[in-house]
Amino acid sequence: MTEEKLQTLIETISMEVFGKPFRHAARINSRLRTTGGRYKLSDHSIEINPLVWEMHGEGELIGVIKHELCHYHLHIEGRGYRHGDQDFRELMKKTDSPRYCKTLAEPSRRRTTLHFYKCTKCHLSYRRKRRMDPKKYRCGKCAGAIVEVPSIG
Template identity: 55%
Template sequence: MIFTDEMIQKLTEELSLQFFGRPFLHKAYINKRLRTTGGRYMLHSHNIEVNEKYIEAYGEEELTGILKHELCHYHLHLQGKGYKHGDEDFKMLLKKTGAPRHCQTLPGRRTQQRTVVHYECSSCGLKYKRYRRINTAKYVCGACRGILREMIK
């Protein structure tokens, strides 16, 4: 099913009344430029944007979850409560409304495996784990200033 901005707006208003008991008084629409997130709540304008790719990939059920998640941000922000992902108010409202904490990964998108590089100090034996290579000619052990060696795993 193809959703229009008007359909998104109407669905958002219905979900707001049904799950939050409060009206949604701003705009909800599709943003074709969103790439890495299912939707977002705009703090200054109070509008909600939805990623069209998630609707195409997963349909109305995922769209409903995304809108409920963004409505949690919306209503808590307007009430002056904790609206951020780590806030207790936000977590409780997500649970109460049945909104997902994260949206699904888009099909075809891979999660990148980060390579880990291990180093060991030749003097004190302290081990370091890094996600980026370091120049061992330039950097030394932070504990004893010994020479670092890259460990082969």
């Protein structure tokens, strides 16, 4: 989707759902990571995350646009435009706008590498998430030297 198509889509939704024109800029912002879109108070523009369209389709995109237009129209009118404000909640319910966007980021499953160490004297084993220099440390049980054990796999 191009910014021109996004601009016309937002203008159309604004007139059809809210009965009021959207007179400011609409942009695609690919730097947005966890949110579907945002309304900028400083210049009254609306930025949309392109992943909303790519991952969830037009239905979710329209929902995000309606949510951001709730912020827009209430802020322009000088009414409560924040998520907790009564005016905002009422307008969201009236326009059937979603409160949240579906998740956009895949859950990151970082594999934590484990490092294994062993005491040369009493054979006590140590498991650490962070690598350590075994020459700087001694065994806590017998004060013996510690060596790194190669991990399997």
